[in-house]
Amino acid sequence: MTQIEKKDAKVLVTGVTGYVGAHVAQQLLLHGYKVRGTVRSTSDEAKINKLRQQITEGLPSDETLPELEFVEADLLKEDTWPAAVAGCQYVCHVASPFPLTIPSDPDVIIKPAVDGTLAVLKAAAADGNVKRVVLTSSLAAVHDVKTLDGKEDPDKRYNEDDWVDPDKVEPYSRSKILAEKAAFKFIEDLPQEEGKRKLELVVICPSYVLGPLLTDSLSSSVVGIKRMLDKSTPGVPKFNMAICDVRDVALAHIKALTGAEHVGKRYLIVSDSKWMKDVARTIQKEFKPLGYFVPTMPVPSTLVWIGSFIDRSTALLVPRLDKEFKLDNKRMVEDLKITPTDLDKTILDTCRSLIERGVIKETRKYKKSKMPEEAAPANNEQSATGGDALPATTEPIKAES
Numbered sequence: 077m078t079q080i081e082k083k084d085a086k087v088l089v090t091g092v093t094g095y096v097g098a099h100v101a102q103q104l105l106l107h108g109y110k111v112r113g114t115v116r117s118t119s120d121e122a123k124i125n126k127l128r129q130q131i132t133e134g135l136p137s138d139e140t141l142p143e144l145e146f147v148e149a150d151l152l153k154e155d156t157w158p159a160a161v162a163g164c165q166y167v168c169h170v171a172s173p174f175p176l177t178i179p180s181d182p183d184v185i186i187k188p189a190v191d192g193t194l195a196v197l198k199a200a201a202a203d204g205n206v207k208r209v210v211l212t213s214s215l216a217a218v219h220d221v222k223t224l225d226g227k228e229d230p231d232k233r234y235n236e237d238d239w240v241d242p243d244k245v246e247p248y249s250r251s252k253i254l255a256e257k258a259a260f261k262f263i264e265d266l267p268q269e270e271g272k273r274k275l276e277l278v279v280i281c282p283s284y285v286l287g288p289l290l291t292d293s294l295s296s297s298v299v300g301i302k303r304m305l306d307k308s309t310p311g312v313p314k315f316n317m318a319i320c321d322v323r324d325v326a327l328a329h330i331k332a333l334t335g336a337e338h339v340g341k342r343y344l345i346v347s348d349s350k351w352m353k354d355v356a357r358t359i360q361k362e363f364k365p366l367g368y369f370v371p372t373m374p375v376p377s378t379l380v381w382i383g384s385f386i387d388r389s390t391a392l393l394v395p396r397l398d399k400e401f402k403l404d405n406k407r408m409v410e411d412l413k414i415t416p417t418d419l420d421k422t423i424l425d426t427c428r429s430l431i432e433r434g435v436i437k438e439t440r441k442y443k444k445s446k447m448p449e450e451a452a453p454a455n456n457e458q459s460a461t462g463g464d465a466l467p468a469t470t471e472p473i474k475a476e477s
Contacts, residue, residue, distance in 0.1 A: 101144070355423055
């Protein structure tokens with residue numbers, strides 16, 4: 077691995093234990109930044125050591141690696157953030173509550189999302205040394221077919237200029253919209269010095285995030301892939317997913333840290349889209365020879381609707397079934413200079429990661445596929461070893477979701 081060129085700057089990463097946050101921390105280290113990650117508690121030394129090991133997995137030895145430290149902070153405890161940001165030049169605010177079901181009390185999600193974002197921004201602005209905050213928002217703040225009542229414009233490609241009406245969506249989506257709007261309002265209200273604001277803001281809006289796991293945290297998108305592999309779902313709903321790779325999302329945060337051209341902008345991160353049945357077929361083609369049964373039969377939307385009364389997580393899908401919309405990732409490709417990771421690579425890397433980390437049990441055939449050829453049992457049974465990733469396009473993709 078190429079030696080890391082260390083930088084003097086330190087970056088605070090909130091929610092470093094999460095799926096995206098861990099990748100952001102790892103990418104920052106790879107790019108030479110010192111990293112301080114926020115956790116709920118630092119008292120459990122074993123957990124902290126495990127987290128450190130997970131984030132630095134595959135990186136150079138500790139002697140060449142930039143500093144990685146952890147500090148306690150809580151989104152609902154404003155007084156924990158001044159100490160967290162002290163000594164940092166940048167902040168990546170990734171932390172945000174993400175439920176797998178619709179909560180009975182919306183404030184369980186909305187309050188920590190909005191108040192936590194403002195607490196981080198207030199601490200960063202008051203510190204005086206923090207130059208820029210990169211906020212992790214979501215596609216949920218850019219577009220949601222649920223809000224259109226069947227009046228979708230088939231020719232429109234949604235981009236960073238679009239906003240979702242927070243009054244028409246579930247608590248999670250509302251929390252991302254309100255937190256992002258609150259962040260822009262906070263920055264706008266800051267006093268200017270010589271025509272420049274005291275603190276800069278850039279927003280990253282990922283679509284459905286897939287890709288390999290670093291920690292034990294699973295996003296709802298990854299849970300959907302898990303259910304395909306562990307046979308906990310009998311089929312696939314007619315749901316279109318705009319997918320991005322978690323490694324591209326992390327890289328977007330690093331790219332957004334510097335460069336005056338990024339200030340005040342939103343960046344939609346999306347590779348392309350697939351219907352869930354096509355995602356299932358991609359997985360089946362690769363993993364069926366390895367002993368995994370992946371359901372590919374479409375589930376009628378009426379059955380999904382009936383099931384939503386039993387499984388609250390399914391209720392999130394119902395308003396978005398049988399619908400497709402188009403997204404534009406031109407700003408991601410041209411401004412941030414990020415070539416989207418090939419979708420099949422993202423999907424299959426997610427599956428392999430779930431198996432390698434023990435979330436999905438290894439089959440005998442999967443174990444054998446990892447054995448060196450000379451050590452594999454000599455018999456006539458065929459086993460697949462997994463395909464190489466397809467080359468990613470260097471042209472901007474108009475992603476359809």
